[in-house]
Amino acid sequence: MLYIAFLRGMNVPGRSVKMEYLRSVFADMGFSSVRSYIQSGNVFFESDEDDRAVLSDIISSRLRETLGYEVAVCLRTVPELEALVALDPFKEVTVTDDMRCCVVFATERLDPALELPMISPKKDMEIIRANPYEAFVVWYLINGKAPAAKGFQESVLGRDATTRYFHTVVKILDAAKKGAV
Numbered sequence: 006m007l008y009i010a011f012l013r014g015m016n017v018p019g020r021s022v023k024m025e026y027l028r029s030v031f032a033d034m035g036f037s038s039v040r041s042y043i044q045s046g047n048v049f050f051e052s053d054e055d056d057r058a059v060l061s062d063i064i065s066s067r068l069r070e071t072l073g074y075e076v077a078v079c080l081r082t083v084p085e086l087e088a089l090v091a092l093d094p095f096k097e098v099t100v101t102d103d104m105r106c107c108v109v110f111a112t113e114r115l116d117p118a119l120e121l122p123m124i125s126p127k128k129d130m131e132i133i134r135a136n137p138y139e140a141f142v143v144w145y146l147i148n149g150k151a152p153a154a155k156g157f158q159e160s161v162l163g164r165d166a167t168t169r170y171f172h173t174v175v176k177i178l179d180a181a182k183k184g185a186v
Contacts, residue, residue: 007038007051009086009181010064011110013077013167015046022046022072030071034063042180045169046076049181061112077165079110079138086178094134094141095171105144105151108174109158112165115140125157132161142168 010031015022024041027048031039036050054060061078068076081089095106114137124131129152134141140162144151152158154168169177 006053006055007049007083007181008060009081009083009177010046010048010050011079011081011167011169012046012048012068013079013165014074015044015076020072020074030067031064034067040180042177043173046167047169047177077112077167079112079167081110083178083181086174086181089136089139090175090178092134092136095143098133098143103146103149105146106171107142107144107168108171109140109142109162109166109168111138111140111163113163114138115162119161123161125152127152127157130158141171 012027014020015027024044027046028039028041031048031050036052038049038051040049041047042049052060054063057080061080064080065076065078068078089108094108098104098106100106115135117137119132119135121135122131122133127147129145129147131143131145132140133143142158154166158168159166
């Protein structure tokens, strides 16, 4: 099975990890066809393990040992990303230069009772839609800066989640499919 690991906190201030090293850590765990995409902690790999919770625990434990800090591990498959992209969750949004369309990947099931759309108290982000394990969020840049995930986003969607721009998710899916056997 080909998995895509979306890792939280890779190459943010104070946490620099070379992708070559990260790929070697995944290969040392016995995964095959290990590849990465850009410097933000997106790793493709193949594994015979079909229990995602077990796989996530193995990866997060090893990353904690080797990197010295907790890393949220959000695992998805190519068919799951294909379904997510096919939703075209931002089709109703008129995007301007001061907006970013994001996908928040969660490790835990999101609250199905979330009343959406939901805008942050600072009005710098809006959760417009959600699936059981992903939320679709519009970030509104303030003075050219993106909002912080800490605070509103974490309180509503959970701390063990990671965010990618939607256009990057599309590119990650394409890159994963190119290497799929």
